[in-house]
Ligand SMILES: CC(=O)N[C@H]1[C@@H](OP(=O)(O)OP(=O)(O)OC[C@H]2O[C@@H](n3ccc(=O)[nH]c3=O)[C@H](O)[C@@H]2O)O[C@H](CO)[C@@H](O)[C@@H]1O[C@H](C)C(=O)N[C@@H](C)C(=O)N[C@H](CCC(=O)O)C(=O)O
């Protein structure tokens with residue numbers, strides 16, 4: 001099943017004229033909408049199903065109304081669009097009822113919420129936002145809620161989970177029509193909570209319109225996405241927008257950085273704060289220590305309340321991720337004692353998050369090899385700092401940078417890599433339409449400017465990873481940052497199949513580990 005087809009299996013039809021009455025809308029053309037029933041909503045003509053309202057959005061590249069014929073062919077019964085969209089439909093002589101709305105992208109979520117009967121109580125939404133760690137924390141929230149005996153659906157960059165079914169994701173946070181449809185299907189299968197990863201792009205595209213977050217967690221904030229947002233402040237405001245009373249009931253905020261403290265100052269929803277420093281004045285503070293499998297952590301809260309457990313992922317940041325998940329669930333209504341018992345019974349967080357500092361090597365006599373999804377300067381710093389102590393030999397870092405995405409972060413990525421690792425190998429990572437050699441050149445120049453690590457260039461990511469693993473010795477740690485769970489590279493010539501996880505396994509096999 002593809003993500004495009006996640007729909008409720010038993011939709012209860014709604015009457016289009018009631019939708020118009022609900023939102024104060026009128027059909028713009030002659031066609032009679034009386035008695036017309038709708039069962040779904042789509043913003044993409046390619047995803048249209050029979051019985052859908054096609055919400056035609058004026059996009060950055062195209063106007064959705066240009067694709068109305070495809071939506072009609074698939075069985076769409078009406079279109080909701082702006083005046084420009086109506087003009088396109090009329091110009092093309094198409095015969096379908098059209099409802100004219102001012103801002104189709106904003107209206108999309110509200111219409112979808114009405115058609116799919118989105119109910120903030122079923123499932124309740126627990127969201128995670130931040131520059132790094134959203135996917136991980138979303139998995140941890142879902143894991144903990146399930147340990148508490150409650151069925152939890154999930155939406156992340158990696159996959160959507162509905163009941164027992166998983167579907168690979170396209171976007172981190174889906175378009176609002178897809179999200180409402182996903183929630184409707186979760187309700188059908190009995191998921192009472194949905195853990196969802198909320199990107200800053202969500203605010204740009206009103207992807208949570210018509211939904212209400214029960215709890216939203218702010219994990220951290222650092223340099224990323226300055227191509228899509230005018231500057232850091234706009235990127236921050238997109239995240240802060242989730243902390244409005246109209247968007248969320250309550251929140252959790254990590255105040256380890258100044259941005260977290262700003263969220264606390266500027267939000268009008270009740271928030272529970274957390275920090276890694278006991279003197280930060282947070283409601284909860286977290287101490288952590290390394291274990292064989294990851295980290296152990298103790299959370300100290302008000303009135304001497306405590307939660308202690310482990311997470312099978314390395315690094316102090318993993319303890320903070322676990323703490324944010326615990327506090328999200330606590331804000332959702334569970335007591336620390338219930339959470340403690342659930343974690344004790346489960347033996348801590350297993351944290352099975354594909355491609356997030358995933359340990360691929362299994363032979364303890366050989367080098368340790370990790371595949372990671374880090375692609376920001378701070379993610380590099382966290383991963384390298386977490387694994388540095390495990391390297392009794394060399395710390396070898398294989399990485400590249402996204403093409404057609406925030407070019408400004410590249411120098412910091414190169415510098416951080418070369419200031420913590422012993423050897424860095426710069427390769428391609430999703431160059432998209434950019435010249436890969438010029439992306440590598442920026443990273444190499446930044447890495448060499450540090451004058452510490454050995455810096456090499458191997459353009460092909462597969463060759464780079466295989467070389468690093470073939471040359472690694474016992475005691476060395478190899479990290480491949482970037483590809484994480486992905487199964488393809490995005491290049492100018494199109495998508496090229498590539499899995500770093502598979503390559504790492506193969507190379508370890510070949511090296512006899
Ligand atoms: C910036 C942004 O949010 N862009 C999104 C936006 O694009 P757009 O407005 O340009 O849409 P368009 O391509 O002009 O099309 C206009 C309308 O026509 C429809 N259409 C278009 C073509 C067609 O053949 N048929 C059709 O029906 C489209 O569905 C759309 O409704 O609407 C499109 C469809 O609804 C999205 O796919 C697209 O996301 C693009 C692909 C994207 O890559 N976004 C990334 C940056 C993103 O959102 N990333 C974040 C997370 C990042 C992170 O944290 O790492 C995410 O949440 O995934």
Ligand SMILES: Nc1ncnc2c1ncn2[C@@H]1O[C@H](COP(=O)(O)OP(=O)(O)OP(=O)(O)O)[C@@H](O)[C@H]1O
Pocket residue numbers: 130131132133134135136137157172197219220317318320321355356357372373374375378379380382383
């Ligand atoms: N709390 C954290 N602080 C800093 N770095 C982190 C944190 N959690 C995870 N990371 C790093 O970021 C990488 C990506 O993690 P994850 O996929 O959970 O983040 P994300 O916010 O979902 O990323 P994306 O926005 O790209 O989907 C990890 O593999 C790890 O290297």
